[in-house]
Amino acid sequence: MASVLVPVAYVIIIFGGLFVFSFFYRKHTSIKVYEPYFPSHPERNAYITLLQKTDPPAQDALLKAALVRRAMADVQRVLRIREDKPALQNLLQKGSIGDDLWNSLLAAEKELEAEIMEVVAEANSFVEGWGQVIFPTANEMLANEKMRVAFEQTNELKAEIESKYEIKSRTITAAPSTSSKPTNGLLSPTSSAETAASSDNEGSVNSKSVRDLLCASF
Secondary structure: OHHHHHHHHHHHHHHHHHHHHHHHHHHHHHOOOOOOOOOOOHHHHHHHHHHOOEOOEOOHHHHHHHHHHHHHHHHHHHHHHHHHHHHHHHHHHHOOOOHHHHHHHHHHHHHHHHHHHHHHHHHHHHOOOHHHOHHHHHHHHHHHHHHHHHHHOHHHHHHHHHHHHOOOOOOOOOOOOOOOOOEOOEOOHHHHHHHHHHHOOOOOOOHHHHHHHHHHHO
């Protein structure tokens, strides 16, 4: 009888210990506060501050502009999570990062879903149906801002490349003009040839016909 109770007691002790350990581990991880993936949300804070302003209340145009800026920040966060999530998942499977960073990203993803729903509700409170188009509009505005910044940095990048590779910008120099003034009272051969060509009606081409040819060619 004793030989049967010993292995049963051993199994009970092992499984009981595992159960107690898993219970306290889950309890510890459930109350653990992870470091936020995005430190702060200044656009949301600015909109809430304007919304709570009562003396005097903020104008609707200012509130709408702040809400659009908030939606633009949310679009940037969505794009970043889409880029970071597959890479972090691969690193987590390889053991290169801990669970804290991955859980922080998952918490940020859930928080962002609630944030998007709140922005949609706020947009519909101003104009019915605006919540369906506010995020596509914010995405287009972000693309326009990127294009504007790239255009403004073109001259700076050009100057940096020229200074780095010692490239000098090419300048067009005007060709020296030939003088048709007579020397010692005699006409130069060029001027005499031009005079003879102008006197011949069949070989002359006036400036109007030249302009017509250029217009026809282009």
